[in-house]
Amino acid sequence: MSKSPLLKVILLGDGGVGKSSLMNRYVTSKFDSHLLHTIGVEFLNKELEVDGRRVTLQIWDTAGQERFRSLRTPFYRGSDCCLLTFSVDDGQSFSNLSNWKKEFAYYADVKDPDRFPFVVLGNKLDVPERQVSGEDARQWCRENGGHPYFETSAKEAVRRVLAADDGADRLVHANTVNLQRKSAPDSTCC
Ligand SMILES: Nc1nc2c(ncn2[C@@H]2O[C@H](COP(=O)(O)OP(=O)(O)OP(=O)(O)O)[C@@H](O)[C@H]2O)c(=O)[nH]1
Ligand SMILES: [Mg+2]
Numbered sequence: 001m002s003k004s005p006l007l008k009v010i011l012l013g014d015g016g017v018g019k020s021s022l023m024n025r026y027v028t029s030k031f032d033s034h035l036l037h038t039i040g041v042e043f044l045n046k047e048l049e050v051d052g053r054r055v056t057l058q059i060w061d062t063a064g065q066e067r068f069r070s071l072r073t074p075f076y077r078g079s080d081c082c083l084l085t086f087s088v089d090d091g092q093s094f095s096n097l098s099n100w101k102k103e104f105a106y107y108a109d110v111k112d113p114d115r116f117p118f119v120v121l122g123n124k125l126d127v128p129e130r131q132v133s134g135e136d137a138r139q140w141c142r143e144n145g146g147h148p149y150f151e152t153s154a155k156e157a158v159r160r161v162l163a164a165d166d167g168a169d170r171l172v173h174a175n176t177v178n179l180q181r182k183s184a185p186d187s188t189c190c
Helices: 019-027 066-075 091-095 097-107 134-143 154-164
Strands: 006-012 041-050 053-062 081-087 118-123 149-151
Touching (some): 006 097, 041 066, 053 066, 081 091, 091 097, 097 118, 134 149
Parallel strands (some): 006 053, 006 081
Antiparallel strands (some): 041 053
16 A cells, blocks of 8 residues: 655744644643743654545644744745644734744745645633734734634643543544635634
8 A cells, every 4th residue: 555645734833822732632632731842843643534535644843932943944844734823812922923924934945925825723712811813813814825714722622622531541533624625714623
């Protein structure tokens, strides 16, 4: 049998917006409220079936803090999809999306960023003090290339999984993001 195609997906966004938490949530049901900042990059592979075809999703989690810039940028090349992540309780992380997009396009050598499959994630939906509305985020996506937008909560997702769990020690079967989908104005994806 032929090897399943590899899809490289990279998570970018300010330090602390929850990139590592989202990646951890995708693999196990763990949520750590005292997670340490990532240094450099980490990745994991996940086998998926999309429309009847097996693919290997290779998720790259990067360090968002400015001081780690030179450690993360060499890993942008060859990405098939870029997840631009901000936190809905942090307006600055939302304002920085344009910078993340530019940084990615430059180091990944993307010729036409508006045609590249970026997906925008607004994380920490569970936090009550929201600074960025869903409408603001959707507007940014519309004006910057029509990127799909999903609201997420690494924390709430894990809570729900644990609540639904009957106590068996099992792995989470995470939702998959449909990269073909053009826009999803009201979608939430935990
Ligand atoms: N309330 C809440 N807290 C979250 C959520 N996701 C992450 N956090 C918390 O936010 C903090 C930062 O999360 P990380 O996943 O380390 O953030 P990061 O984007 O990987 O940060 P860097 O590695 O520095 O780039 C941690 O204390 C997490 O527990 C969420 O959905 N809700
Ligand atoms: Mg991290």
